[in-house]
Amino acid sequence: MKRQPDAQGLPANILAKPIVVTRDQHPISRKAIPEHALKVLYRLHNAGFEAYLVGGCVRDLLLGLEPKDFDVATNAKPEQVRGLFRNCRLVGRRFRLAHVVFGREIIEVATFRGHHEVETDEQSAKVAKADDEGMLVRDNVYGTIEEDAQRRDFTVNALYYNIADFAIYDFANGVKDLNAGVLRMIGDADQRYREDPVRMLRAIRFATKLSMRMDSSVEAPIRQLAPLLQNIPAARLFEEVLKMFAAGKGVANFEMLSDYHLFQQLFPLLKNYIKEPDEAPYQMIRQTFADTDERIRNDQRITPAYLFAALLWWPLQARMEILMAESGLPPVDAMNLAAADVFGKQVQTVAVPKRFSIPAREIWQLQQRMERARGKRIQSLLTHPRFRAAYDFLLLRAKTATPAEQQHLQQQADFWTQQQAKFPGAVATARNAHSAEDSAAPKKKRGRRGGRRRKPRTDSD
Template identity: 50%
Template structure:
């Protein structure tokens, strides 16, 4: 993409971004920066989503004020980051991110530009704190649709990359040379997939071809960062589409190797199961219901845990011990790729280890299962397995029904089989 020196300015009457739809805290930051004499622009996904008629999740701000200037202007701010130094302005639990305009390259004749940039041998950016102006900053953005600036000074939109056309045509296109941009930050490949799934856009041919060649670069991304990206991919309300695109570009192997192996080996039951699990998650998200990363990880790793558990049982381990050991081994392998906080890995273990307990419908074991604090997650998991053809009995229907009963009726249904037989026998004698 050739650089445009003169941007297209879209005046307020010709675009759909309204201050009525911008968060009040973001407006406060914009106005204070502007009043102090700095350029203050809403940028990125917030502008994109407002133009598409969506409710933005975040409102990010770009300015020519240095991070230290922002810190002085806002007592409720904190400077963060080494790789990308920026300011967070706090309003209670809400955070507005303020970034200084960055330059795409260093001009040695400009003594006022602060230089702080570093790359590794593969081209990945380690640090990028070379500050510049708006006309520099735009070329450091990733995709054209994320490079629109809303200027609080006159409420216009500044477009250097023909992003308005890409939004109209529903095309996702990288700014600059795709090979270089993906090498600078391989996570951009995952972002391309996430935005394509979330927005219903197609990835421009020039931007998608390098993904097939450069996926291996994701192997060097820190597990903690991949954890964040995985949640964004699968908790966007478009998890099924995200999975389809990850498989299309052969990137799933760098996130969930065991799931990718099972799918490539033609495990149809697991393919059906994982699609049903993601459909369920998408439905909950789109209905505004809560979801937990534990369920996502439990689903993605289920094929590996189930197979290893069966192998361990075949080698002589008791069922419960086999499942415990399989869970530990699979999680231990997975966290080398993606960090899984303990509060979620423990719940995933509970979900897996409760699966065999659904066959017990009477006595204390059934009662304790129904009372388990993670029963609902394990029950949902089991019912999805049932729909996928993994569970061959009526467990889903039975455990669904018992949840509709009152405490006394539940106690009757859960009574030990021997007690029921004795009661039936006594009743027969009384007659």
């Protein structure tokens, strides 16, 4: 039986009672759960608290996928969790979380979230706060597991694995939707997107990652509400961009984001370059994601520096042309100024840390140096730490060039291919000097499951 909306506007697709999928009815085994996650679950349980694996990890295990993270939900308050674990730290302002740290591995523990009356002014620490657009900016309201399930974003994320009886508690027909391949929102999608516009990006990412189709109610508001992403902190959107384009589904995410007008919000400088799929800029951007996806499939290194160098190349060229025409600057100076301008504008929407923007600018600069190199400068460039990334970028440019530039760029690419064969020692020197990097980035960390540091988030991944 499904719950009807009540006076408080509770989600209509939440079940009156959860469906309990007993241990003999699902494939999840404790052998698939990392040791440290089990340790957290059992310590909470033995201390008299409820303890569940929740959200994305349960969903992925049911699909036979390897979860990135194992998150825990409990009725213990953050301070009580910290009292059980000396290796625990409390994080987050919007919603307080406990991070239990085991070396490089972090198990995130969240207290059940409760219902709230959203207020636009500060009145009480127990009342959530929203901005003028309806986006929640503070949400430290605790409740029961039933309330927590109602606060989840998608039905397939309202799944809880109970360490007490090893059963899965399904509060929103999530298992049914998972089997049907349908991504359905809990509650009114328009309202949920306004509460947190990043949910629009999550809808796209889950659709591509899980090969699911979005329910019509999930996709209908996205184009209209896409501009709400402008209210999201640029640093948070950088993390979302990495999830979108550095996890093996870059092409699919790019195409869906563009179709729903979300990519244009993340990269406003590219708005005019992705209107014509047959044009060189669009082809270069798409090929960048295709190459990155292939590298991830081959377990090769990728780096955001290379991605941003490729994505912002055409805005860089346009700005360079303006600077050279208006000020008569030589190409080297024009590129340096244009690079500062382009990144200065981009970081207003998606923050790009200097550890990535600086290497991206070096990749750009090397395009000019590679074109001018003669004599001893050739071997010097071959030993440059960013040479391999710059060379791959040159190959990308040649592959997606306009007809007017294609022959010239291909000749350059062939020349540098020959030089690497001619001076293998120089290339090896560069590789050894920069062994921590690769042309397309830091290697995808595989380590132990759940073994990555991350920032707090609002919904289950």
